[in-house]
Amino acid sequence: NEEPQGFVCVPEIRVEDDRTGLDIETLKRAFADNLFYIQGKLGSMATPNDYYMALAYTVRDRLLQRWLNSAQTYLRGDVKVVCYLSAEFLLGPHLGNNLINLGIYDRIEQAITESGLDLQELIAQEEEPGLGNGGLGRLAACYIDSLASLEIPAIGYGIRYEFGIFDQEIQDGWQVEITDKWLRYGNPWEIARPEIAVEVKLGGYVDHYVDDAGNYRTHWIPDREVHGVPYDTPILGYRVNTANTLRLWKAEAPESFDFQAFNVGDYYGAVDAKISSENITKVLYPNDEQVQGKRLRLEQQYFFVSCSLQDMIRLYLLENPNLDNFHETFAVQLNDTHPSIGVPELMRLLVDEHHMAWEQAWQITTHTFAYTNHTLLPEALEKWSVQLFGRVLPRHLEIIYEINRRFLDMVRIRYPDNDAKLASLSLIDELGKKSVRMAHLACVGSYAINGVAQLHTELLKKDVLHDFYALWPEKFSNKTNGVTPRRWVVQNNPGLSKLISRKIGDRWITHLDELRKLEQFADDPQFQAQWQQVKQNCKHQLTKQIKERTGVVVDPTSMFDIQVKRIHEYKRQHLNALHIITLYNRLKENPDLDLQPRTFIFGGKAAPGYFMAKLMIKLITSVGEVVNNDPDVRDRLKVVFLPDYNVTNSQRVYPAADLSEQISTAGKEASGTGNMKFSLNGALTIGTLDGANVEIREEVGAENFFLFGLTTPEVKEQKANGYNSWDVYNANPGLKKAIDMISCGFFSHGDQQLFKPLLDSLLYDDKYMLFADYQDYIDCQDRVGDAFKHKDAWTKMSILNTARSGKFSSDRAIREYCQEIWQVEPVPIELQEYVQANA
Numbered sequence: 001n002e003e004p005q006g007f008v009c010v011p012e013i014r015v016e017d018d019r020t021g022l023d024i025e026t027l028k029r030a031f032a033d034n035l036f037y038i039q040g041k042l043g044s045m046a047t048p049n050d051y052y053m054a055l056a057y058t059v060r061d062r063l064l065q066r067w068l069n070s071a072q073t074y075l076r077g078d079v080k081v082v083c084y085l086s087a088e089f090l091l092g093p094h095l096g097n098n099l100i101n102l103g104i105y106d107r108i109e110q111a112i113t114e115s116g117l118d119l120q121e122l123i124a125q126e127e128e129p130g131l132g133n134g135g136l137g138r139l140a141a142c143y144i145d146s147l148a149s150l151e152i153p154a155i156g157y158g159i160r161y162e163f164g165i166f167d168q169e170i171q172d173g174w175q176v177e178i179t180d181k182w183l184r185y186g187n188p189w190e191i192a193r194p195e196i197a198v199e200v201k202l203g204g205y206v207d208h209y210v211d212d213a214g215n216y217r218t219h220w221i222p223d224r225e226v227h228g229v230p231y232d233t234p235i236l237g238y239r240v241n242t243a244n245t246l247r248l249w250k251a252e253a254p255e256s257f258d259f260q261a262f263n264v265g266d267y268y269g270a271v272d273a274k275i276s277s278e279n280i281t282k283v284l285y286p287n288d289e290q291v292q293g294k295r296l297r298l299e300q301q302y303f304f305v306s307c308s309l310q311d312m313i314r315l316y317l318l319e320n321p322n323l324d325n326f327h328e329t330f331a332v333q334l335n336d337t338h339p340s341i342g343v344p345e346l347m348r349l350l351v352d353e354h355h356m357a358w359e360q361a362w363q364i365t366t367h368t369f370a371y372t373n374h375t376l377l378p379e380a381l382e383k384w385s386v387q388l389f390g391r392v393l394p395r396h397l398e399i400i401y402e403i404n405r406r407f408l409d410m411v412r413i414r415y416p417d418n419d420a421k422l423a424s425l426s427l428i429d430e431l432g433k434k435s436v437r438m439a440h441l442a443c444v445g446s447y448a449i450n451g452v453a454q455l456h457t458e459l460l461k462k463d464v465l466h467d468f469y470a471l472w473p474e475k476f477s478n479k480t481n482g483v484t485p486r487r488w489v490v491q492n493n494p495g496l497s498k499l500i501s502r503k504i505g506d507r508w509i510t511h512l513d514e515l516r517k518l519e520q521f522a523d524d525p526q527f528q529a530q531w532q533q534v535k536q537n538c539k540h541q542l543t544k545q546i547k548e549r550t551g552v553v554v555d556p557t558s559m560f561d562i563q564v565k566r567i568h569e570y571k572r573q574h575l576n577a578l579h580i581i582t583l584y585n586r587l588k589e590n591p592d593l594d595l596q597p598r599t600f601i602f603g604g605k606a607a608p609g610y611f612m613a614k615l616m617i618k619l620i621t622s623v624g625e626v627v628n629n630d631p632d633v634r635d636r637l638k639v640v641f642l643p644d645y646n647v648t649n650s651q652r653v654y655p656a657a658d659l660s661e662q663i664s665t666a667g668k669e670a671s672g673t674g675n676m677k678f679s680l681n682g683a684l685t686i687g688t689l690d691g692a693n694v695e696i697r698e699e700v701g702a703e704n705f706f707l708f709g710l711t712t713p714e715v716k717e718q719k720a721n722g723y724n725s726w727d728v729y730n731a732n733p734g735l736k737k738a739i740d741m742i743s744c745g746f747f748s749h750g751d752q753q754l755f756k757p758l759l760d761s762l763l764y765d766d767k768y769m770l771f772a773d774y775q776d777y778i779d780c781q782d783r784v785g786d787a788f789k790h791k792d793a794w795t796k797m798s799i800l801n802t803a804r805s806g807k808f809s810s811d812r813a814i815r816e817y818c819q820e821i822w823q824v825e826p827v828p829i830e831l832q833e834y835v836q837a838n839a
């Protein structure tokens, strides 16, 4: 025990005091204390939000102890740290998750109840941090949960958008976007660290010179500088002491922003400059898999990546004399190409700022980065015009040219006299408007490249990244996505979790493969009855939600047939709509038809500039309006569009599903992760052989999965053979009738123009092969309807879906990344009994 050095304001904090204790009395006292001292309220004046904040701070205090212990352990020890760089983290609310991971959910529930309040109501107060669009951002959130739960030292680096993904309202059947003011009432989970802010340069020009010692040097003279301020959120693992950091950067004006302008009397000009700096992290681009090529987006990407790399270097130099072994301490994962500017940025930092030789810097850089690709869609592959790039990042453009020069020299040796190879591999696309290919940059700069499902990785190797695979087959591997069972089973489906734990114990929560132990009960009538009861309760709850949020009354005993995900033509929500219209027509023609009552539930946001996707929403709501109000069918078919699909709402959706719609055109969905959440919660899938559907079917068994549609090679073949959707339309009476009804205004009060753009795209192009898959989809849906009539057989399939979905845990995925890419080991955290303020 060393003597404390210097001034110590709080010599020691006892673990069992009000900020760390976990017994009910302490928790109650802490809650009351925080209400009084942090919110400044007495019970008589407190709003539900005040209570939420008081509870959030009570929980945060307990995280901080674990967080500081974790940080201290990582700094001191010789540990390798994973840095997960992602432009998106779609976290969802923290409170419920932290209660579960801390293991105090039940105690807090009791403490809150005994205080005369309702825990569910307080949890509902939290505004979720919607800092992502969809699957990619949510995957990052699942992965940081698993990293912490597996006790892997890790930092998530990203952007603290002031406005996350917009809130969606439905007005007159159309999507309306509302800004997401998630920080309005403050964010109790984050801690700002202005003392370790960094500077980021933008624009300007580059000066090359020889210094006094005769070295070539580079000086980047920017025309703008912004301040990056980190905001840290502790990410606690499940029932472990590891609390990692999510470090999100906010852009601010540099400290001295106003001096110059102030001196010349341009006060407004100075404030303008401040506003323009802060713009960088103002708003998340709400496009999912559609790049727009906007300057501000490039600035966002560069800003957060530069901040993060500078931060890693700062941390590294606390313990090391130079940067020679940087790559042995940090494994940096690029979540798609959005952070791939990190490759030239690390080169710049090493070469220009730390005066390292190019070869050594390149060695370090290419042993630091690993790249995950998340899409095959050509419109989602990032390219930046060389002109724009050079204006924003003049030095990086030079560095990219130098990387490319050396890379192409290597290609020339491998493929002599092959200009086509050079052109197809080059980091620069010379056709049309010259542009930088970010996926190529990521491939050249990384030691590992992976896809997110078996099929997707195969298609990367065969197609999109084929030339890179030929060069470096050893860099490629597959890492099938996964989801965290803590949020996606324990939290969102407590009834199911308790039932499972009663049967097989609770080890499945961290070892999801153990769900297999449920297989033995799949035929057990008593267990089936309990299983059905759980599902029924979840459907009841969703029924209530639907009534509250849309006014539509649905029958909780009907089949809940659900498609929730971003709205995209390739995801084919309109194919689902065609099925609904087909059933509607059958019922109108034959009112006595023995048809299983179904409730079709949709949810998802359309990118605000994606006209066709918005029209798809209008089509769904319009079909709903007709179907739901037609006395001939409305007791057997219902169509619901749940507005504002987000993490919070999705947690009520997955547990209530009977049928999961995963109907993308084969070869288009990289993986999907919603498909996994449904299956884990006992829904059966109707799906194509796309993305992770292939593996889900493999795991749960073909007999427990409703497969339809063309395969990827068949799609290719049909297109090559001149696929013509117009002919399919004319040859298929059911399809023709459905399309004609839309076209003649049956769902649009006679308006024949409304859906014309959508119908034209189907009739004259049908890029996503809806018509080609239509009949097989309808037939498969008929099999689904028949199967649902047999309750016990259906329940057995449902149990088997859950029992066999263990593979889709993000813990499994993260273990693979750790062992096969990052080479990192768990570092268990011991809680110190005393946390010394000056230690």
Ligand code: GPU
Binding pocket: 133, 134, 135, 136, 137, 139, 288, 289, 290, 336, 374, 375, 380, 452, 481, 669, 670, 671, 672, 673, 691
């Ligand atoms: N994905 Br690229 C996104 O959500 N947004 C993107 O910008 C890109 C990919 C998704 C894929 O569409 C989905 O198939 C995958 O499961 C998910 O990333 C996570 O890998």
